Amino acid sequence: MKIKTLLLSALVVAASCSVTAQTTDTDVKYMSPKFKDNIFISIGVGAQGYLTQDNFDHGFGKVIQPLVNLSVGKWMDPYWGLRGQASGWQSKMYTDVDRLNNGGVFNKFERKYINLNLDFMLNLTNLWRQYDPENKWDMTLFLGPGLSFGKFHDKQLDVLVNGSLGLGGKYHINKYWAIDLEARTHLMPTFFYTSKYTGSEEIAGRSYQDGLLSLSIGATYTFGGRKFTRYESGAEQMRQQLNDKINGLENELRNTQSQLEAAKIAEQVAQKELALTEAEKAEAIAAAARQDFTQYVGFTINKSAVKTEQMVVLQAVANYMAENPGVKMKVVGYADKQTGSNYFNQKLSERRAKSVYDLLVKKFGVSSDRLSYVGLGDQSQPFKVNNYNRLVMILGEK
Known part of the structure; x- marks a missing residue:
């Protein structure tokens, strides 16, 4: 016994x-x-x-x-x-x-x-x-x-x-x-x-x-x-697939909106360019871009590697900066609030921002003195839908 x-x-x-x-x-x-x-x-x-x-x-x-x-x-x-x-x-x-x-x-x-x-x-x-x-x-x-x-x-x-x-x-x-x-x-x-x-x-x-x-x-x-x-259950796999599709549609929408905004900026500049000197024209373009230019790079949950399909966004940013040499950009990383601790999310947002910054400089040839990056963790949530906040924003510095 x-x-x-x-x-x-x-x-x-x-x-x-x-x-x-x-x-x-x-x-x-x-x-x-x-x-x-x-x-x-x-x-x-x-x-x-x-x-x-x-x-x-x-x-x-x-x-x-x-x-x-x-x-x-x-x-x-x-x-x-x-x-x-x-x-x-x-x-x-x-x-x-x-x-x-x-x-x-x-x-x-x-x-x-x-x-x-x-x-x-x-x-x-x-x-x-x-x-x-x-x-x-x-x-x-x-x-x-x-x-x-x-x-x-x-x-x-x-x-x-x-x-x-x-x-x-x-x-x-x-x-x-x-x-x-x-x-x-x-x-x-x-x-x-x-x-x-x-x-x-x-x-x-x-x-x-x-x-x-x-x-x-x-x-x-x-x-x-x-x-x-x-291990991922069937429900989790389906949820991940749906999230990926939603993220893809959101990226397309953001890209379209960015293109529309860029077109508006270009139209405004074109209307004024006859009355401006070349220096004033460049400054006007840079000022408009700094105020209105925004691009988005989405990430998988808890990941900081930039997905292949997001490279087109970085290429567009690099092209835009090449065409506008007076523009400077800020890369801002975020993490969704419902996943991970505050400390983990802060570090994750910094890694995401650093990944985008490194690709723009090393892969797409953007000068490092025209870029800066920062991670804001989960304390700042740009979107109300939690999953949308797994991203990096590329903003024109104001």
């Missing part, structure tokens, strides 16, 4: 940690794209010792035995998974219990066994920091119930319930292969006790509760390679 209670408590704690790990960043979730993804097989070899008072009295180093294990499992996401493991070889115990020998000398008892365990696995590396597909090292906590099968003194097969806990380290050679190092302990009723028989051989040692301590090294192969994708 104590084994079951301890194991159940550990499982609850581990499951809670897994949920916490997946909800620390609600915007980033990963999963196996298909059920067949992230299924693996592992094999390991090592050594194990039987944990009992009698063996420590006699010398624990004398009961170290070889160990082999074979595991098959699946990672449900980068944080948790399940596996089944078969392990075993032979356990050994030395005891000087008087009823089993004469003269108080230690007698040796051996028993072949196999453990079958179902393990809940928790990736501690991804729990402590965000999942990175390029990470080479993982540390995993695993625990779960199992059954132990063995014979004592070549008698009838015994089946014992066990609970186990362990820690594994893994180095990923590539997305298919990894090297494993695993330490594990089993807690169970003693291997050298059975309720099927009575008499002097009913229990060989001093304890009814014993254990196993093992250390193994091996390799893991993941079928198809490790594969986790960012």
